[in-house]
Amino acid sequence: MARTLVIANQKGGVGKSTSVMNLGVALAERGLRVLMIDLDPQGGLTAAFGIDSYDIRRSAFSLIMYSHVSLARVMRPVRARLALVPASIDLASSEIQLAGVADRAHRLSQSLQRSRIPFDFVLIDTPPGLGILTANGLVAADEVLIPVQCQYLAMRGVRALMDTVVRVKNNLNESLKLAGLFGTMYRPGSKHAQEVVDELRAVFGPKMFPTLIHFDDVVAEAPVVGLSVLEYIPSHPIAQDYRKLAEEIAGGRDEA
Numbered sequence: 001m002a003r004t005l006v007i008a009n010q011k012g013g014v015g016k017s018t019s020v021m022n023l024g025v026a027l028a029e030r031g032l033r034v035l036m037i038d039l040d041p042q043g044g045l046t047a048a049f050g051i052d053s054y055d056i057r058r059s060a061f062s063l064i065m066y067s068h069v070s071l072a073r074v075m076r077p078v079r080a081r082l083a084l085v086p087a088s089i090d091l092a093s094s095e096i097q098l099a100g101v102a103d104r105a106h107r108l109s110q111s112l113q114r115s116r117i118p119f120d121f122v123l124i125d126t127p128p129g130l131g132i133l134t135a136n137g138l139v140a141a142d143e144v145l146i147p148v149q150c151q152y153l154a155m156r157g158v159r160a161l162m163d164t165v166v167r168v169k170n171n172l173n174e175s176l177k178l179a180g181l182f183g184t185m186y187r188p189g190s191k192h193a194q195e196v197v198d199e200l201r202a203v204f205g206p207k208m209f210p211t212l213i214h215f216d217d218v219v220a221e222a223p224v225v226g227l228s229v230l231e232y233i234p235s236h237p238i239a240q241d242y243r244k245l246a247e248e249i250a251g252g253r254d255e256a
């Protein structure tokens with residue numbers, strides 16, 4: 001049975017898409033079979049794999065809109081053991097197109113349940129905001145994984161997101177759990193960043209993953225050539241950060 005994680009934070013630019021890509025590669029490196037789903041109309045994750053989201057016929061949009069479109073038809077292999085359901089720009093219209101549809105937050109969940117393709121992990125990338133696409137991610141997932149930028153005011157957004165998670169749990173997906181939070185773009189020299197991390201640890205305790213993802217320009221450089229940091233510079237400290245985080249998330253769960 002796949003563990004389905006939705007990577008969510010309504011704030012943009014906190015490292016959601018970066019983390020889905022690098023965690024996806026890190027989990028696949030461990031021998032696990034991973035599916036990534038890009039629900040962001042901007043298609044940052046899709047672009048990072050060198051796929052043009054303006055030029056795709058079947059995407060996450062088809063999966064959400066049309067119940068006859070199967071996962072097998074929209075996903076594509078991007079690495080060994082790693083597949084991607086790309087985003088396309090028409091995802092931006094799903095909010096309007098699904099208005100008035102009774103099960104509009106359950107569309108992705110239903111599509112995934114119909115599929116028999118075996119995966120160990122499904123990672124769902126979400127757009128900024130808490131609209132219908134993010135809701136589809138939260139309903140389709142078993143667990144929510146929250147990247148938090150180690151910066152001023154990061155906590156404020158996290159509280160709003162926690163409220164949303166509780167609301168989704170109460171109304172739409174009672175089995176939704178918090179996988180945990182992890183800090184991104186951490187600068188070790190910064191007293192301020194340390195204060196944010198300390199506060200997150202005080203509030204969330206063991207739900208805050210020990211590993212922090214450090215800040216480094218390599219994170220922006222690697223996707224330019226269509227690679228994760230793990231592939232671009234395998235020994236880079238950021239690659240190690242993501243490998244450690246993947247290990248903490250997988251909890252020793254490797255390919256048997």
Ligand SMILES: Nc1ncnc2c1ncn2[C@@H]1O[C@H](COP(=O)(O)OP(=O)(O)O)[C@@H](O)[C@H]1O
Pocket residue numbers: 011012013014015016017018019044184185186213214215216217219220221
């Ligand atoms: N650890 C990091 N160090 C430096 N830059 C980062 C790091 N993580 C993400 N970034 C950069 O920050 C920007 C936003 O990251 P992204 O993953 O697209 O965020 P989101 O998906 O939450 O909007 C991108 O330009 C990305 O390259």
Ligand SMILES: [Mg+2]
Pocket residue numbers: 016017018040044045125126127
């Ligand atoms: Mg993104």
